[in-house]
Amino acid sequence: MNRGPYYLTTAIAYTSGKPHIGNTYEIVLADAIARYRREQGYDVRFQTGTDEHGQKIELKAADAGKSPKEFVDEVAAEIKRIWDLMNTSYDKFIRTTDTYHEKQVQKIFKKLYEKGDIYKGYYEGMYCTPCESFFTQSQLVDGKCPDCGRPVSPAREEAYFFKMSKYADRLIEHINTHPEFIQPESRKNEMMNNFLLPGLQDLCVSRTSFKWGIPVDFDDKHVVYVWLDALTNYITGLGYDADGNHDDLYNKYWPADLHLIGKDIIRFHTIYWPIFLMALDVPLPKQVFGHPWLLQGDGKMSKSKGNVIYADDLVEMFGVDAVR
Numbered sequence: 001m002n003r004g005p006y007y008l009t010t011a012i013a014y015t016s017g018k019p020h021i022g023n024t025y026e027i028v029l030a031d032a033i034a035r036y037r038r039e040q041g042y043d044v045r046f047q048t049g050t051d052e053h054g055q056k057i058e059l060k061a062a063d064a065g066k067s068p069k070e071f072v073d074e075v076a077a078e079i080k081r082i083w084d085l086m087n088t089s090y091d092k093f094i095r096t097t098d099t100y101h102e103k104q105v106q107k108i109f110k111k112l113y114e115k116g117d118i119y120k121g122y123y124e125g126m127y128c129t130p131c132e133s134f135f136t137q138s139q140l141v142d143g144k145c146p147d148c149g150r151p152v153s154p155a156r157e158e159a160y161f162f163k164m165s166k167y168a169d170r171l172i173e174h175i176n177t178h179p180e181f182i183q184p185e186s187r188k189n190e191m192m193n194n195f196l197l198p199g200l201q202d203l204c205v206s207r208t209s210f211k212w213g214i215p216v217d218f219d220d221k222h223v224v225y226v227w228l229d230a231l232t233n234y235i236t237g238l239g240y241d242a243d244g245n246h247d248d249l250y251n252k253y254w255p256a257d258l259h260l261i262g263k264d265i266i267r268f269h270t271i272y273w274p275i276f277l278m279a280l281d282v283p284l285p286k287q288v289f290g291h292p293w294l295l296q297g298d299g300k301m302s303k304s305k306g307n308v309i310y311a312d313d314l315v316e317m318f319g320v321d322a323v324r
């Protein structure tokens with residue numbers, strides 16, 4: 001029996017270093033869903049990959065004495081090796097340094113600029129370097145980055161902005177009429193009450209403070225904001241074309257049935273991403289599911305805490321099926 005197409009994605013893994021079992025958890029979870037859907041008779045497409053641009057990677061590469069591209073080539077290969085070691089049945093491994101992806105991101109940026117949804121201005125705010133995000137004073141938590149808890153510093157730069165507020169009412173309406181869109185329910189309430197209902201600010205979608213990104217093709221001292229670049233992987237990986245000459249895969253599989261992501265990036269996937277899609281006149285994914293983290297003791301696993309466990313060490317001890 002053919003139940004029709006089913007498209008699911010993981011978040012793309014950031015190539016700042018080797019993934020630990022917290023990152024590996026997501027690909028295995030998605031793999032279990034993909035296998036289950038195939039058993040049910042769905043024509044499954046399962047996409048994963050790597051998110052390779054941004055200032056953090058530029059800095060890490062410099063520390064390692066490598067070019068950013070050399071650095072991400074090594075880390076992306078390591079991530080793919082672990083996904084394969086874990087016996088995950090993905091159909092597509094996209095890298096945001098792939099040429100077709102970079103070209104489409106440039107076309108998308110230009111399209112949104114020509115449409116008037118992106119405009120040029122200046123940004124002044126509090127900046128978190130590891131997260132590559134600006135925040136207003138009111139968004140800070142105890143004066144620190146609300147996403148990672150690190151210190152932020154004041155910054156001002158020429159930048160392009162996206163008119164988020166233009167689409168806010170439409171997004172609120174969509175969320176209210178599609179209770180399955182953001183899961184679990186608690187995440188939906190968090191997005192509504194903390195971000196959408198208080199009012200969306202325009203989003204800064206370019207950077208001039210570093211080079212390692214996709215250049216804005218009509219103004220190349222700017223690189224495209226890493227989230228606008230990264231999120232579009234879900235459509236460029238199917239052969240989306242900003243001029244409408246899509247591959248058959250895109251016509252068959254979009255909109256996605258499921259974006260499976262970590263709870264820390266829910267805001268990007270349930271506010272920014274659907275709004276970018278609305279601006280492009282592209283249908284929204286059917287569901288975004290934010291899964292919790294694997295914890296070590298009472299906190300998140302992190303290299304700085306020295307409590308990281310890697311999948312390949314566990315596989316060596318217990319075998320792949322036991323680790324899965």
Ligand SMILES: [Zn+2]
Pocket residue numbers: 128129130131132145146147148149150
């Ligand atoms: Zn941060």
